[in-house]
Amino acid sequence: MENTVPDVKILSEFRAILGPKGYTDEVEMIAPWLTDWRGRFTGAAPALLSPANTDEVAAVVKLAAKHRISLVPQGGNSGMVAGATPDKSGEQVILSLRRMNKITVMDAEDGLICCDAGVILQNLHEAAAAVGRRFPLTLGGKGSATVGGLISTNAGGTQVLRHGTMRMLVAGLEAVLPDGSIYNAMAPLKKDNRGYDLKQLLIGAEGTVGIVTQAVLHTVPALIDRCVAWAGVESPAQAYDLLLFMQRHGRDRLEGFEILPQRALNAVTTHIAGTRPPLDTAHRWHALMEFVQDEPGQIPPNELATQLLEKAMHENLLGNATIASSDAQAEAFWKIRDSIAEAERAAGPALQHDISVPVSAMARFIEDESPVIESTYPGTKTLAFGHLGDGNIHFHVKAPDGVDVTSWYAGDGKAITSHVYNRVRAYGGSLSAEHGIGQAKIDEFERLADPARLAALRAIKNALDPLGIMNPGKLVPLA
Missing domain, CATH: 3.30.70.2190 (Alpha-Beta Plaits)
Structure with missing residues (x-):
């Protein structure tokens, strides 16, 4: 399905919905949100839409569906795989959830807290602490990562060993579907046997079948x-x-x-x-x-x-x-x-592979595969670190000193990434442990994924988003 280029008339309709606080087409205001955190991907967008509530998100999506305008949902723009970065076409509009930042404590005894998708993780931590609770997911980017982004990528972090990924911490969820309808699964039910669990489908979907707008989250007792x-x-x-x-x-x-x-x-x-x-x-x-x-x-x-x-x-x-x-x-x-990651970025260009293997195989993978990379590609240096308790390896490969970065990424860098993912598959692992697929991994995902998995993903995407307007070019490879 081809995208429609949003013209002046369509953009004015978005402006009418959101008002001056929620709409901008000023180049200097949009520019900071066009490049991913690692600086590997830069796109273009004619407008930045910033709704203040779920109804405004729904109105924006309905208008986008009417005109077949592609939307790229974005939270803190702190992702590692360019999943919230528009492509270079200039046809995709950024839909920022950052203005939606309300937090409500629902039930301190049950440990439930309700928050908008744009709530920053650090602020969620502080809100939970204020009522003697704790939200048990943290990561280096807690000062910018948002709840909607964490849900949409099924984020992990450093406390997965005891508390699990974001999927385990979501008790309820609200999202706007591709036709602009609002899916409400905010009731924190422990048992619900009404067929397919759309809540779980939206978690980790990278905004490709709906835009998460609110969530009810589990917290745990504050630490003594x-x-x-x-x-x-x-x-x-x-x-x-x-x-x-x-x-x-x-x-x-x-x-x-x-x-x-x-x-x-x-x-x-x-x-x-x-x-x-x-x-x-x-x-x-x-x-x-x-x-x-x-x-x-x-x-x-x-x-x-x-x-x-x-x-x-x-x-x-x-x-x-x-x-x-x-x-x-x-x-x-x-x-x-x-x-x-910040120190490595300061040290020079590198490939980042967020992978997982069975926990019992993680040490062997690091010890056996690192020297192979360094001997096959002279001048490279591997750096592997991560969450040993859940098999998640951040397997990075630093470029040789003095190389032309663009050429290296396109040549040896691409070959190294394919080699790493081939070995991950040989270990029965995953090429994405916690950051998603985005656009950075979509080609390798298509190359290595089981055909049945790809067919199911495409079927779900086509059924829920037949116009293909929801974060196109991310997660789900085109058939």
Whole structure:
């Protein structure tokens, strides 16, 4: 289905719906939202639409459907796969949800909180904390990522080990469908057997079959205390053994377990102000752990972590370790982990592969596949880090020094990405663990996906969005 170029008359109709606060076609106002976070994709758009509520979203979508105008939903524009970036045609209009930022505590005892799609994750954290609760999903971009974007990409973050992805945290949802109708599934039902679960279909759909406008989210009790620990290990395999040990003895008290190589730590301490190595000893790999207490009768997490680390060291599961002595130091430890992507970007161009393999195979993938890339493509440097507890590897490959970046991305870079995804498939993994497909991965997704999966995705997309106006060119490859 071909897009229609929005002319002056159509744009004036959008302006009439949204008013001066919700509509702009000024080039300088639109420009910051045309490029993805990594700076790899830049598109064009004749207008930026910013509705203030669900009714305005519905009116915009109805008008878009009437004229067959393609819409690109956008939240904080902090995605990693250009899923919220328009193409270069100038035919796609950006639909920003950032003005929709209301938060309502529905039921503090049940831990339910209602918020608009444009609510920034950091603000959601603060709203939950104000009523003695906690929203247990966090990530490095919490100051810009929005709830609608997190839902539409089924975001994960660093607490998936205990609380699951965004899919597990959504109790209710509202969305505008491609014909402009409003789908209301905001009632937080524990049981609902009325056929296909459209709520779950919209989660992770990247705005291709509907635009999420509101959600009811689960929160958990606020923490009584926490303990953040940093350990030096010799390999991902040893880190995996340490994870199993901590899970076996720490049970549900272990909320996060991240690994990163010395190369990542060096990049952060070089490029990110105010960071320094947590340990005074050298290690090839590092593990970052967080233990929590959210019930009064539990042993304090500092005591638990001390006991477990001492026992783990006795069993040769780590080389050295330290425990954050204050909340500020705990945040400093996490800042290192959360700043890896920013530090890497400052260090030079690189390919980013957000992949997953079975948890038991993650260490083997890192150890076996990294040297193959570096030997096959001289001058490249791999950097693998991520959530060991859920098999999510951020497998990055830095370009050789001095290369022409555009040529490298189109040549060796493309070949490296195909190689990485081929190996992921051989491990039974996924080429997208938590950031989605967007437009950055759509070609490789089409190449590697099971035909039955592709056929089902296309059938769903065509059935719900027959005009093809909802975020075209993302997630679902054209037949």
